[in-house]
Amino acid sequence: MSSYAIVTLPGDGIGPEVTESALAVVRAAAAAHGGVELDVTEHDASAGRWQRTGVALPDETLTACAAADAILMGAVGLPEARHPDGREVNGDVILRLRFELDLYAGIRPIRSFAGVPTPLAGDAPIDYVIVRENVEGLLASSGTCIREEVATDTLTITDTGTRKVSEAAFALAEQRAGKRKVTCVDKSNAVAAYAFFRRVFDRVAAGHDTVEADYAYIDAMTAYQVLRPETFDVVVTENMFGDIISDLGGATVGGLGLAPSGDVGDEHAMFQPSHGSAPGIAGRGVANPVATILSAAMMLDWLGRRHDDAAAREVAAVVDAAVVRVLADRTVITPDLGGTATTTELTAAVVAALG
Ligand SMILES: NC(=O)c1ccc[n+]([C@@H]2O[C@H](COP(=O)([O-])OP(=O)(O)OC[C@H]3O[C@@H](n4cnc5c(N)ncnc54)[C@H](O)[C@@H]3O)[C@@H](O)[C@H]2O)c1
Structure with missing residues (x-):
């Protein structure tokens, strides 16, 4: 059984909702498959934290990220949280992590799905x-x-x-x-x-x-x-x-809600949806979690390749296939894809489709 230390940074806006969804799916897939254990620790690195404390990414969180096997991020940023020069404070988190951990390759798969026009x-x-x-x-x-x-x-x-x-x-x-x-x-x-x-x-x-x-x-x-x-x-x-x-x-x-990403270096990697914190729909339970679920699958695939761990790669493939099935079926899809399902309902549908 391989065990991986994962730091999650849920962040702002819809970030916590989609991170929770992705974790629920990968945990269910890992439990069903066996062979992979995820030891998850949550940290707050966010524009909200900056508003409350003046620091978006505390040093101890950076240290925890550097020590983790991988990082899963939701989304960071609030349009009103800005430095005096006008730049948003989310760079304090995202850019600092990329620079300090040398995550030099931003991997952005662009893939169409059956059932998504x-x-x-x-x-x-x-x-x-x-x-x-x-x-x-x-x-x-x-x-x-x-x-x-x-x-x-x-x-x-x-x-x-x-x-x-x-x-x-x-x-x-x-x-x-x-x-x-x-x-x-x-x-x-x-x-x-x-x-x-x-x-x-x-x-x-x-x-x-x-x-x-x-x-x-x-x-x-x-x-x-x-x-x-x-x-x-x-x-x-x-x-x-x-x-x-x-x-x-x-x-x-089909929209940002479907686009996953990985920020990958030689020693570290962070995975997050390509979209931002979508403050306009935060807290309403309608965010599409697919981009974050697919990002978590990319994380497992990266861990599997890095550690020559077939089980981790298989869990990644199972998660990916479940998302493909749910999207193709079109019964349980969120409003951005033309449906009426909530984030929780789509998450449950993906878990049920894990097979
Ligand atoms: N990597 C990141 O964390 C990241 C990336 C981009 C933007 N941001 C930050 O996010 C905040 C909002 O930025 P923005 O509005 O330009 O971009 P955004 O990606 O948050 O939103 C753009 C549009 O896509 C919709 N959308 C995004 N993700 C969705 C999802 N999962 N489900 C359904 N609809 C979704 C939003 O409702 C909005 O209409 C800003 O503070 C910005 O700096 C963060």
Whole structure:
């Protein structure tokens, strides 16, 4: 029996609701399968905590996250919780964890589901993964604003950071054994830092000759995600671009409530839905928990690969299959998918579908 220490950070808004749902599903799946035990410790790292205490992520929570086998996060942020320069305080939690734990690869699967209509005209199955550079790029900038007259931020691309995230993308394409293609998304036609990103990507690509290297400029990429999403396999891009195109990708497969993610490094990993804290629907019991349930399944799969633990990977697959069955059935789905089910009812349906 393998046992994993999991730190949960439920966060703000709908974060606690969807985290509770995901934990209920993975616990039920682990109990039914056997062979995997989850030792879960909850910590408060949130915009709400910042409002109450002035600190969003206490040092002891960071230490607990560093010591855990994996982290499961709900969502962090409240639009009104901001630093004096206007930035939301959720960066104190999410960005700090990414930087301090070197979670350099943001893994964002974009996958369509039977039973969930997409807003796109075509109905070709969509199944690609965005690998977002997570710790540099424009979002790593500590910008300045002087006299409310001039504001600057710096786009930083490093050889090491680009190499690491590109290697992660090629490794994923090899593991998926699908189209065996990695698309580098940049703005190398206009910005020197992105031209550098592409040169480093090319060097990494040269070491993976069984995977095709493919390219798209970020502006065209947004159109391709709408017009021919079925042609992608793995997509690698800079931090800010990855942030934007993963929300677009999520929308093309039925909404943010379905889009899971992992922030993965060599030693640590954190899993969370791609969506935010959705304060407008918090506390009403209508949040779609699927993105967080699938994120928890990604966590088990990552633990299974890291520890060569077939049981953990099997539990991940069982959870994933149960979600697919419930969505295809369409009887118990939340309002964002056109249904009337509550978060609790959808959670129960996924547990019942574990088989
Ligand atoms: N990683 C994170 O924790 C993260 C990511 C993005 C935004 N945020 C924060 O979340 C807060 C709200 O941001 P936002 O409104 O731009 O984005 P959001 O993702 O919270 O919400 C966007 C829209 O999607 C809906 N939505 C999101 N998740 C849903 C779910 N599971 N089920 C049903 N509907 C869902 C919301 O109701 C809203 O209409 C902000 O404070 C923002 O900074 C946090």
